[in-house]
Amino acid sequence: MASYTIIGADHKHYGSVSADSVRLWIGEGRLNAQSLLKAEGELEFRPLETFPEFADALAAKTAPAPPPPLPSDAAAMASVRTSGLAITSLVLGIVAIATCGILLLIAAPVGLILGLVSMNQIRKSQGQLKGRGLALAGVIISCVALLLIPVFAALLLPALAQAKQKAETTRCVNNVKQLSVALCICGDDNQGHYPVATNWCGAVQGTGVSSQIFHCPADNSGSRCSYAYNAKLAGVEETKANPNTVMIFEAGGGWNASGGPELLLDKPRHGHAVVVGFADGHVEIVPDSQLSQLRWNP
DSSP, X not given: OOEEEEEOTTSOEEEEEXXXXXXXXXXXXXXXXXXXXXXXXXXXXXXXXXXXXXXXXXXXXXXXXXXXOOOHHHHHHHTOEEOHHHHHHHHHHXXXXXXXXXXXXXXXXXHHHHHHHHHHHHHXXXXXXXXXXXXXXXXHHHHHHHHHHHHHHHHHHHHHXXXXXXXXXXXXXXXXHHHHHXXXXXXXXXXXXXXXXXXXXXXXXXXXXXXXXGSOTTXXXXXXXXXXXXXXXXXXXXXXXXXXXXXXXXXXXXXXOEESGGGBOSSOSBTTEEEEEETTXXXXXXXXXXXXXXXXXX
């Protein structure tokens, strides 16, 4: 039987060693392809990989060991995945609860539908889909969000109504301001006298203003004009009129309406206040509790 002499990692000679021992040491990792050895009768050492009788041992050592087969239950679990619809349903439910307005109206119904669809898919998947708990949570949270919609609506409606009223009041103030300025311009064109009451709307139109300024956005009566002209100011010289005299005020008389406090609205359009324009062109939002203090005589 052939024997071999080996140079170890400590540079010492070991031998004589049988071929079986060499193969054992290769398997144990004590020898590799670059280890030096010589066969009995040889004069020089050479790398282990040059010996064909050990090629199989070196190949077995370097080849990766195949992974152990998965047990049948582990293989089945590896193919199971979480339903994406279930995750989406839960996320949409949380978004619906955390937000309000348009996001709640969209996220809650979609989250509910996706949750129900995912639960049905999981039930029919024969164990290939998981996430029923996520889907159930998404359905429950989305339902709670839907129940909260009337609550959010009740909280938002007053704020929306207040914002609408504020916007309408602002537009009404702008209308009265433009009407007041236009009437002052009419006075300048009428030798410094305020226009007559019978055709004040026509006189204002003659200044080139928009017809929209005659209508208050809060006026639902369908009247062509939402304002009236103080008849006692008609024909009065502008320089002799008290600047705090009422000139334009909200009323329901219609086109070319003119008169005094008898034309004031019983129910103001802007909460508890009336928009009034004065002889000097300035505009005020007058509370209904102070209407009796207005000056009507120039």
